[in-house]
Amino acid sequence: MITADNLTKKYGSQQVLNIDHLEIPKGQSFGLVGNNGAGKTTFFSLLLDLIQPTSGKILNHDIQVNASEDWKPFTSSFIDESFLIGYLTPEEYFYFIGDLRGRNKADVDALLDEFKDFFHGEILGQKKYLRDLSKGNQKKAGIVASFIGNPEVVILDEPFANLDPTTQIRLKGIIKDLAAHEDITVLVSSHDLIHVTEVCERIVVLNKGEVVKDIATSTETLKELETFFGG
Amino acid sequence: MFRHFFRLQWKSFFRSSSFGKGIALKILMIFFAVYMLAALVLTGAGIYFILKKLNPDQSPIWTLSQYLIYWVLIEMFFRYFLQKLPVMDIKPFLILPIKKSTITHYILGRSGASMYNFFAIFFFLPFGVVLLFKGYPFLNVLLWLVSIFAIVLCVNYVNFIVNKSDKALFVIIGLILLFYGLDYFQIAPIKAFFGPIFHALYAYPVAFLAPLGSAIFVYGLNYKFLRNRLFLDDSLKAKKQEAKSSDLAWTRRFGDIAPFLQLDLKLIWRNKRTKAQVFISLLFVFYGLIFYTQEIYANAMPMFAFLGIFMTGIFLANFGQFIPAWDSAYYSMMMSQNIPLRKYLDSKAGLISVSVVIMFLLTIPYVYFGWEALAINFGSALYNLGVNIPVILYFGSFNKKRIELDKSPFGNMQGTSGTQFLIMLPVLGAPILIFTIFYYIFSVEVGVAVLSIMGIVGFMLKNKLLDHITEQYRNKKYGMIAGFKEKNS
Numbered sequence: 001m002i003t004a005d006n007l008t009k010k011y012g013s014q015q016v017l018n019i020d021h022l023e024i025p026k027g028q029s030f031g032l033v034g035n036n037g038a039g040k041t042t043f044f045s046l047l048l049d050l051i052q053p054t055s056g057k058i059l060n061h062d063i064q065v066n067a068s069e070d071w072k073p074f075t076s077s078f079i080d081e082s083f084l085i086g087y088l089t090p091e092e093y094f095y096f097i098g099d100l101r102g103r104n105k106a107d108v109d110a111l112l113d114e115f116k117d118f119f120h121g122e123i124l125g126q127k128k129y130l131r132d133l134s135k136g137n138q139k140k141a142g143i144v145a146s147f148i149g150n151p152e153v154v155i156l157d158e159p160f161a162n163l164d165p166t167t168q169i170r171l172k173g174i175i176k177d178l179a180a181h182e183d184i185t186v187l188v189s190s191h192d193l194i195h196v197t198e199v200c201e202r203i204v205v206l207n208k209g210e211v212v213k214d215i216a217t218s219t220e221t222l223k224e225l226e227t228f229f230g231g
Numbered sequence: 232m233f234r235h236f237f238r239l240q241w242k243s244f245f246r247s248s249s250f251g252k253g254i255a256l257k258i259l260m261i262f263f264a265v266y267m268l269a270a271l272v273l274t275g276a277g278i279y280f281i282l283k284k285l286n287p288d289q290s291p292i293w294t295l296s297q298y299l300i301y302w303v304l305i306e307m308f309f310r311y312f313l314q315k316l317p318v319m320d321i322k323p324f325l326i327l328p329i330k331k332s333t334i335t336h337y338i339l340g341r342s343g344a345s346m347y348n349f350f351a352i353f354f355f356l357p358f359g360v361v362l363l364f365k366g367y368p369f370l371n372v373l374l375w376l377v378s379i380f381a382i383v384l385c386v387n388y389v390n391f392i393v394n395k396s397d398k399a400l401f402v403i404i405g406l407i408l409l410f411y412g413l414d415y416f417q418i419a420p421i422k423a424f425f426g427p428i429f430h431a432l433y434a435y436p437v438a439f440l441a442p443l444g445s446a447i448f449v450y451g452l453n454y455k456f457l458r459n460r461l462f463l464d465d466s467l468k469a470k471k472q473e474a475k476s477s478d479l480a481w482t483r484r485f486g487d488i489a490p491f492l493q494l495d496l497k498l499i500w501r502n503k504r505t506k507a508q509v510f511i512s513l514l515f516v517f518y519g520l521i522f523y524t525q526e527i528y529a530n531a532m533p534m535f536a537f538l539g540i541f542m543t544g545i546f547l548a549n550f551g552q553f554i555p556a557w558d559s560a561y562y563s564m565m566m567s568q569n570i571p572l573r574k575y576l577d578s579k580a581g582l583i584s585v586s587v588v589i590m591f592l593l594t595i596p597y598v599y600f601g602w603e604a605l606a607i608n609f610g611s612a613l614y615n616l617g618v619n620i621p622v623i624l625y626f627g628s629f630n631k632k633r634i635e636l637d638k639s640p641f642g643n644m645q646g647t648s649g650t651q652f653l654i655m656l657p658v659l660g661a662p663i664l665i666f667t668i669f670y671y672i673f674s675v676e677v678g679v680a681v682l683s684i685m686g687i688v689g690f691m692l693k694n695k696l697l698d699h700i701t702e703q704y705r706n707k708k709y710g711m712i713a714g715f716k717e718k719n720s
Contacts, residue, residue, distance in 0.1 A: 045563075048563075048566075048567040049566070049567070050563050050566060050567060050709075050712050051713070052709050072568065072569040072570075073569050075567075076568075079563070079567075082560060082561055082562075082563055082564065083561060083567075084561060084564070085494070085560075085561050085564075086560060086561075086636065087497060087498060087501040087502055088497060089474045089476050091476060092476060092497070096490055096493070097568070099489070099490035100490065100569050101569055126474075127473045127475075127476075128473075132474075149569075
């Protein structure tokens, strides 16, 4: 379970995030949507303790993220390409992450095997460093790396951007499978309303740093979101 | 059209990241630039008198001509590493309504105005002026200068045709070694053979047409070559190395720090700038030769201490001062991953320790210059191991400047800030000062002993110190993450 209380982030006088209270129960698949500058990445960065909140706090499984690092073993994320180590091959990167999460090579190989379709033969055994892969392929590697080590909280910032249609569809399947797991909380942000309504049970809309909508996904949700953003 | 290009060029120069630096760094860089130019101009002007002194019976221009073949070859050699045709910069123009021939001329012309070509101007022009003052005929000197610049341009454009082919490099190195060997062992008089040819450029003014013609010809070749290859999948494609996976299984022996050690080794080996650091560090082993061999320094023990600290600690200083900025590109990942920061630092400390030991072993032959050299180097190595490693790691937590790993290592000041200068004071200055004080009050032995004991004490407190440093990194985390995200700083 993730709880944010009185969470604000200001840069100078500009408020970029202001959340009174937000609770994400364990096992939920949670979608975050909003225009550029709405505060999605800010929220994720706060959750990962990459930036400091101006006030308030976030608890991840009862651990206050900026007070203790004990949330790290069960939390994994892929925010952007800056999460990749450019001079490693994808395999080396996966093994490195595996090492950090206490998984040996065989464990990692077994996991990678499940994602063969998702990789579409473009990631493994390519004799290329991550820095030389295309944006889309870098993203694929980063997303899969975030599944290593059975994390209980998975945070993906804009996972659908830059992916080709086939991969987008496969990724939707993967996220749905993860979300079906009752121990795993998945947090996804996206600009694509269709994708996010398809994979998430709950959608929160941020606008200028504030929660303006909090919807349990239903058949009408897409319409509702389209009216919100269209009008 | 060229007016536009010129303005773009102007902007790209003055808006480049190296100009956006802090004022102190800017002043330092300007100072270095002025110093370099002044040195070139002065050598250029002075070379006449030097040559006259060395070889009083010959005209200096004749003497100089003997060596020009080596100058051409060595210039080729350096340019091979330093200079690259900046083809990537023209990508934005391809989709604009500009003729491809114009683009090609622009990029070739631009390389003609490259800094490397100006080096030669700053050297030969003063020489030419001195010649005129000494009463050499104006026309000959003028056209000789034209010839020289034409040769510079030839070298410039030949370099792009060579375009980083390894074979060409071996040919150049081979020729330099071969010519020098032939000359040195007096098998064939290379200098005497090429001397008159270069001298002819001066003696027969009309001969300037030959280098000029060659320059135009090589330019034409380049133009033809490039004009037909202005495509994204051809000459505009960035070269990609084939990745070689390695699992470095032997690092497993080091237990917990193994993953980081592997990462660091790959970091060093697979990135230009870090790789260059290793080679530079190894080269500095020879630094001692400059001083040990000179009479004046024979008994200057503080100088020995400087050499000891410097030679055993060169990698420590070069690599260590930018920790953790080497990992800046993916620092937010490191901070959100399940990473024990302590292990991360342990791995860096281990790597630097190994470098200190290796550098010490390499400096052992200096014992030839007296046992003091060896003793001081030993004490310095211990001091570097015990004291300087924690110190440099500690100061690393003040690093907030991003380093782009794949940028060229030469003249790359990325990641440099006031911190780096502050670091060097305690790292280099403190041990030399300590040694000097104890040396003057007592003796060399006591100086070495003090350095060694400080090193050993530091080594014994290593765990405590590293714990403290880890805490420091944790406290500075947000500033580092934010700083490392800023590009072009």
